[in-house]
Amino acid sequence: MKIVIAPDSFKGTITSGEICDIVGAAAARHFPRAEIVKIPVSDGGEGMVDALLAGVGERIAVEVTGPNFTEEQAAYGILPDGTAVIEMAAASGIMLAADPKRPMDATSLGTGQLIRDAARRGCRKIILGIGGSATMDAGLGMAAAMGVRFLDGSGAEVEPTARGLGKIARIDASVVPGEMDGLKILIASDVKNPACGETGSAQVFGRQKGASRQDIAEIDEWIVRFCGLVREATGKDLLHTPGTGAAGGMAIPLLAFFGADIVPGIDLILDAAGFNEKIRGANMVITGEGMLDGQSLEGKVPVGVARRAKKEGIPVVALVGDIGPDYARAYEEGITAVFSTNKAAVPFEIAKQTSKEDLALLADSLFAFKAMR
Template sequence: MKLVFASDSFKGSLSSERTAQLLTKAAEEIFDETECFSLPVADGGEGTLEAVVSATGGGFVEAWARDPMGNPRRTHYGVTGDGRAIIEMAAASGLTLVPAEQRDPESASSYGTGELIQDALARGYRDVSVAIGGSATNDGGMGCARALGIRFLDERGQELDGIGSDLGRVHSIDMAGLDPRLAGATLTVMCDVTNPLCGPDGATQTFGAQKGASQEALQRLEEGMCHYRDVLLRTFGKDADQMPGAGAAGGLGAALMILLGANMRSGIETVLDLIGFETLLKEADLVITGEGRTDWQSCHGKVMQGIGEYARRRGVPVIGLSGSLGLGADQILAHGITALTTTVNAPMELDEAMERAEELYLDAARNMFRMVKVGMKLGK
């Protein structure tokens, strides 16, 4: 029997790799003959870089890039075994790079993300995927675009810095200096956020406060973002408010799509393609996936949904083994997941469940495989 293990991390307790190790141990104890294949996966957010690099036999590239407040810092991006570059914008423009007391989206810039893209192009990579999320910025992606040669000019023709407070000052956009290497490159945005650029569900109103913006700053940023949206529409004929994902990462989604010609794709779908998941499904008998908590949100671009949909196309059953099941967890059954079970075997506090995560997961895996074995006997 061929088993494929592809779980998301159980944040705070078990990594994707560790769940696969425990599943392998349990399967070898329960079944007489079995082949176990494991793939670390992520949905385009935290852990994506490590998952893709590990699964493809790739590596990491160290590079210098400016953090959201303009300070140069050493960071990195990933490359796959077949020569594609994977960039996490949070590695250069992430919220965690800025101390809480210094967070200010009016002064922050996504310039460092553009520097990482530029570094990948300079090293010869022409297939570049950018996972966007967890940003400290609300600059409409102007900083990223500036790093790649685009100039944002005010009414006097003076170049702007491309920070959040500049949004309302943009009068024209000069594309003449755009890095020519982008013309021969494929740029993919990995994102599962569908927010438009402006409005109550837009970049500023949805995410601005958590990036340190006061109510007054939120109003200024929203007004500036609406002005920026209008400039993009006037210049390129594209309405960022009608483009799902344009508001992701403080508007970086809009810049990548409109200014740099990137394609927007689901994070989990991109990850599964990069790691060759569909190929691994050939001749698979069963897939095990899971996450720390499964609920209604799991159906919106998360790992279990992606795994389930891919497996369903191949006719392979999938069992979800998760830490807990929350409101609407059963909705995931409509996305290729055949059955759900949990690791918790008795009422307990969250802290205890996390402390005992390995023990509980291994016991649950053994019980799950025992039930699978019963099903196999009934099938015969």
């Protein structure tokens, strides 16, 4: 028996590494002679650093500016080949945002500070995961920390927030520090949304970050204007570029001023983990995430894992926190069965209190059933 465990985190409750340990312990109880392979996975959000470091490389802790301008301790990783692995969520994530959330006044400065720190340490390649963001500033704060100047009509630098987007009159990228030259930045994201419009950053993702209807309308208008200024400064028209709507428009300045590329997060992580080689000969693959629904087909971990396992003819079981609308489409992608840890229909704030115990019980039930067959 060979069992591969390759989950995403249950955001805000259990890390992907913890899930591997919980499920692995249950598997070992029922199949003590089994080979158990643990592969913590991420699609570019929370857990990406852990998934890519996987016991190798170095973890760097840095004091940064959080989304509400408070000082925060954030960490990123440096792989043995010198590649820096950075999660936007560590510095500008929604879990760091004050309650009530104020996306109009939130900043991505901290993410830029992490990138700048990695560049100063000699890293020439950056893998940046932009999931779990609290900001809607179109990367204004991040780019400012990296050396781009955003000026108002009087020549003063604007505040590095969504509100500051509406005050920009001119962009000056001529003073970007030398350590940023030649930096290769890969943005790990599976979001295909454009910068603005009905399927854009503000309209689709604004509400979950705390934006009001008026906030969303204003930010959408400001991002259109920002893209126009970017086009004037660089000649690059990014207004309708797929992926620029992720994380409040974070990709816009990275594509415009730093030559970044957007890459599918799940494929990047699975390739880096050697996933295809590790699942060979497996009898089953266990995956999972906090919520499995129709959106999971847009590059989320369970479906990314299932698509690869399907090619090898390996059954895939998804253990998830909850099941949402249109989840059944995942069966077409290679998922064999889906089980939720929720024992009763209770609010998330209650369910998360026993999430680890519920997962352990679910995994134990799964492997007990498998052992009987």
